[in-house]
Amino acid sequence: MQDETILDLFWQRNEEAIPAVKTKYGAYCAAIARRILPDPRDAEECVSDTWLRAWNAIPPHRPPRLALFLGKITRETALNRWKANNAQKRGGGEVPLALEELGDTFSTGEDPVGREVELAQLGQAISAFLRTQPPQTASLFLRRYYHLEPIRDLAKAFGLTESSVKTTLHRTRKKLKTYLEKEGFL
Template identity: 45%
Template sequence: MGDDEILQLFYHRVEYAISAVEEKYGRLCRSVARGILKDERDVEECVNDTCMRAWNAIPPEKPRSLEAYLVRITRNLALDRYAYHHSQKRETALTEAYEELEACLPLAKDGPEEAAMVQELQRTLNDFLRAQPEDARRFFLRRYWYGESIAEIAEACGASSGRIRSSLFRTRARLRRRLEEEGVFL
């Protein structure tokens, strides 16, 4: 079943839409959640919550890409659950990835300019990633969006861990330079 057909089921409030989403995107959503969470019960709960959030949001939401929409919901739910479980502890895989990226990103400020700064950062980051070589972009997204470890990326992409680390280091350096050039990095 295609995305347009699934969206029509949502718009007409046909409960089969949830089954169709689970059938088509359940595996992808589990993979995203599993990259952040290690407990299978938490992974399943995130996928179920993703379906429920999509059901409650569509309509009025009209996602251009159902896949991206569902992945974003799953990722945000998994990050919330991760934060809840690890608020006092530090988990190595995901924490390590975010600490690597932290040096490239500007510090968030409180105040009315924060929303504009976040939008500018999103635009700059999207433009930056589009301009990167395919491998560098793939490694970057797998590491910092999906929260995969270096070993997982290396296995999935058929590359050495050293190549992945080196590529991520160079990509972070290019990102930092780009943010500084555009005045986004403060």
């Protein structure tokens, strides 16, 4: 089923929208959730929450790219679940590894600014920075820290050694830090 048709179902408040979106994007969202949440039950619940949040958001929203929209909801829901689990010492998966890598470059001090608006601005700044990078560097960065793909999978996908992937990511994090300092975020 085409995305436009699925969105029409959401807008008509037709409950067929949920099985339609599950069929088309269930595997995609489940893969995102599983990279963040090692417990399959947590991942499954997170994907179910995604359909509910999508149902509540559409309308009034009509996302131009449904897959990305659902992927972002899944990622955000899964990260929140991971943080809650981590507080109860039930964390795991790729998130602690990604946080450790980012922590090597960025200090772990308090954020100097308020959250929601600044997160959007920070996201825009990261976008601008990535557009100045070579395509494979930008792609590696996003697939590691947005999609939270394991380094060994990235090495395989890009035809590189794991060491080379780590080196590229390390250099990119340092360049991002310099860029964010220049832009006044750090």
